[in-house]
Amino acid sequence: MLKAGVIGTGMIGQDHIRRMTTVLAGVTVTAVTDVDLEVAKRVAGGLPGTVVHGSGEDLIADPAVDAVVVCSWGPTHERYVLAAIAAGKQVFCEKPLATTERACRRIVEAESAAGRRLVQVGYMRRYDGAYRALKAVVDSGAIGTPLMMHCAHRNAGVPAFYEKESAITDTAVHEIDMVRWMFGEEITAARVLVPRRNRNGGGLQDPLFLILELTGGAIVDVEISVNIRYGYDIRGEVIGEDGTAALGDLTPVTVRTARHLTAPIPSDWRERFASAYDVELQEWIDSLAGGGTPAGPSAWDGYAAAVVSDASVAALRTGSRVEVTLMPRPALYDPA
Ligand SMILES: NC(=O)C1=CN([C@@H]2O[C@H](COP(=O)(O)OP(=O)(O)OC[C@H]3O[C@@H](n4cnc5c(N)ncnc54)[C@H](O)[C@@H]3O)[C@@H](O)[C@H]2O)C=CC1
Ligand SMILES: O=C1[C@@H](O)[C@H](O)[C@@H](O)[C@H](O)[C@H]1O
Numbered sequence: 001m002l003k004a005g006v007i008g009t010g011m012i013g014q015d016h017i018r019r020m021t022t023v024l025a026g027v028t029v030t031a032v033t034d035v036d037l038e039v040a041k042r043v044a045g046g047l048p049g050t051v052v053h054g055s056g057e058d059l060i061a062d063p064a065v066d067a068v069v070v071c072s073w074g075p076t077h078e079r080y081v082l083a084a085i086a087a088g089k090q091v092f093c094e095k096p097l098a099t100t101e102r103a104c105r106r107i108v109e110a111e112s113a114a115g116r117r118l119v120q121v122g123y124m125r126r127y128d129g130a131y132r133a134l135k136a137v138v139d140s141g142a143i144g145t146p147l148m149m150h151c152a153h154r155n156a157g158v159p160a161f162y163e164k165e166s167a168i169t170d171t172a173v174h175e176i177d178m179v180r181w182m183f184g185e186e187i188t189a190a191r192v193l194v195p196r197r198n199r200n201g202g203g204l205q206d207p208l209f210l211i212l213e214l215t216g217g218a219i220v221d222v223e224i225s226v227n228i229r230y231g232y233d234i235r236g237e238v239i240g241e242d243g244t245a246a247l248g249d250l251t252p253v254t255v256r257t258a259r260h261l262t263a264p265i266p267s268d269w270r271e272r273f274a275s276a277y278d279v280e281l282q283e284w285i286d287s288l289a290g291g292g293t294p295a296g297p298s299a300w301d302g303y304a305a306a307v308v309s310d311a312s313v314a315a316l317r318t319g320s321r322v323e324v325t326l327m328p329r330p331a332l333y334d335p336a
Helices: 011-022 037-045 056-061 074-086 101-114 129-140 166-183 274-291 299-318
Strands: 002-007 027-033 067-070 090-093 119-121 146-154 187-193 208-214 219-225 233-240 244-246 255-257 260-262
Touching: 002 011, 002 056, 002 274, 011 027, 011 037, 011 067, 011 274, 027 037, 027 056, 056 067, 056 074, 067 074, 074 090, 074 101, 074 119, 090 274, 101 299, 119 299, 129 166, 129 233, 129 244, 129 274, 146 166, 166 187, 166 208, 166 219, 166 299, 187 299, 208 299
Parallel strands: 002 027, 002 067, 067 090, 090 119, 146 219
Antiparallel strands: 146 233, 187 208, 208 219, 233 244, 255 260
């Protein structure tokens, strides 16, 4: 039984605690912490035997914690991931791995120096049934060589702390990771087009249109709308030489009444990706059994996503095409 300690008991932290305590097998939550201790205590209140620590560092040092789950705000990820690596403990870190290229590079260097995979990053789309089915079609060659992909990442709304560039660093970063995985190639350049603003967007530049170039010459576009009100809607279509493949409409039910056809739309990521998070964490837990290593998105993937994210932010600021340059990939991350 894996003994997990959770740092950050906000929205996704509570959702992951719920799945680890009521849905998944082979794991128990032994400790939690949050910078807001009252929240951590409230969450631990519903979990008999779970200890509340005063800091993330104390939680990582706790012998009753085998593995750490980092669900705090992005800028705090680096210090907890580095502390877990220093303690030789496995760490599942919610996306982004860290908020700057330099911070991600420090994590990659620390893990490489430790000589074994200790970090997995929460890019859960790789575990989503629809994305896995889409990748299987692309990999089968049924649509020929993939040439382009159209993506849309639509949020009904975003929290107050969401900043100008979060549409890239917090939201489109999922497509950045997904595209690297879907095509099995690196992203080499980014451009951002800025349409006229949505009146619902407050001070945000919303929507944005991101264009990514890949090593093999394919091009991907991503519409990022974060105040579209009608619901949470994630779309993707790969255009190949001989055909196309798209994520299906994922509604479990359609209703026909009064000459109208209707279907529910998820309100946010917790609903749309619920089973992807379940599979993601279950596979992580299973991979660690008997001292194994995680097989999911690595610190290198987190680093690569951060470099592309930084380039996309620079493209937004300057209005220019910005090239992406990755550091040489350490041997630890060579494909098995
Ligand atoms: N994979 C996915 O689809 C999703 C990933 N996320 C990621 O999860 C992380 C958390 O996001 P949310 O849960 O939405 O935010 P949230 O604001 O609801 O929760 C974050 C919690 O972390 C706590 N916290 C902040 N600094 C801390 C520190 N230094 N030490 C301990 N606790 C600290 C806050 O008090 C808060 O309770 C972010 O990195 C976000 O990008 C969030 C939503 C979905
Ligand atoms: O990671 C997530 C949030 O942090 C982010 O704010 C949303 O835009 C994404 O859709 C969601 O998956």
